[in-house]
Amino acid sequence: MTVQFTIEGLNSGHDRKSFVCGVFVLDRYLKEQAGQDIKRRAALCYVACPEGSARIAGYYTLSAGDVALKDIPEDKARRLPPYPAIPVARIGRLAIDKDFQGRRLGAALLWDAASRALRSELGVFALAVDAKDEQAAAFYRHFGFIAFDTKPLQLFLPLATMAKLI
Ligand SMILES: CC(C)(COP(=O)(O)OP(=O)(O)OC[C@H]1O[C@@H](n2cnc3c(N)ncnc32)[C@H](O)[C@@H]1OP(=O)(O)O)[C@@H](O)C(=O)NCCC(=O)NCCS
Known part of the structure; x- marks a missing residue:
């Protein structure tokens, strides 16, 4: 049977306790910190x-x-305005529960993030990610993300590229 998924903002009706992705800090973040970050608008x-x-x-x-x-x-920099800093939308954390890994849900969440960034009414050059290690970086490179010159675990994908794919 094919399971359909709904993607929505985290709220108090969601069951955070049972989430296990295999990386303790990512599980703990969802259980203990995500709500606070949303309340303070530090991250959604x-x-x-x-x-x-x-x-x-x-x-x-x-x-x-x-x-x-x-x-x-x-x-890539050649085509950008010569400002010292370029705006991005940043995925700080991304994790899939062990029971659901390998079912293209990680890919679906990436596309969801990209479409939210594209729909936002802010100037945003790229979707940027912080990969926790080389294996996670490989996941992002699989989708065409490019590493920053001096920071191999920080990667980005220009939204103009994504707009063509979506
Ligand atoms: C890494 C993670 C997010 C991947 O999510 P997932 O739902 O299992 O992956 P998907 O099924 O969406 O995979 C989509 C594609 O990426 C590929 N892929 C998955 N993990 C990969 C990796 N580490 N390196 C390269 N490719 C990878 C899959 O083979 C699949 O390829 P396809 O498009 O040819 O079919 C998930 O395994 C996870 O949460 N791991 C623990 C936490 C973590 O490492 N988070 C990373 C962000 S810090």
Whole structure:
């Protein structure tokens, strides 16, 4: 049977307790910190739940940020205005519960983040991510994300590129 998922903002009706992705700090963030970040508007958190269920199958956080122009690879930087910092939408965390990994939910959350950034009424050059390690960085590179020159675990994908794909 195919399970459908709903992606929506985290709220008090969601079951955060049962979430286990295999990375303790990412589980703890959802249980202990995400609500506070939302309240303070430091980051918003979006969750995927099997339709009709409060169980969280995956989540990501999204916030505004910027990156230094000098960190952007030369071929991409050439087309940008010469401002010291370039605005981005940043995925701080992204995780899928072990029971739901390998079912393209991580990909679906990435596209959801990109479409929210594209729909926002702010000037945003790229979707940027902080990968926790090389394996996570490989996940993002799989979708065409490019590492910043001096920071291999921080990657970005220009939204203009994504707009063509969506
Ligand atoms: C990494 C993670 C988010 C991937 O989510 P997922 O739902 O299992 O992955 P998906 O099923 O959406 O995979 C989509 C594609 O990415 C590929 N992929 C998945 N993990 C990958 C990795 N580490 N490196 C390269 N490619 C990867 C899949 O093979 C799949 O390829 P396809 O498009 O050819 O079918 C998930 O495994 C997870 O939460 N891990 C623990 C936490 C973590 O590492 N978070 C990373 C952000 S810090």
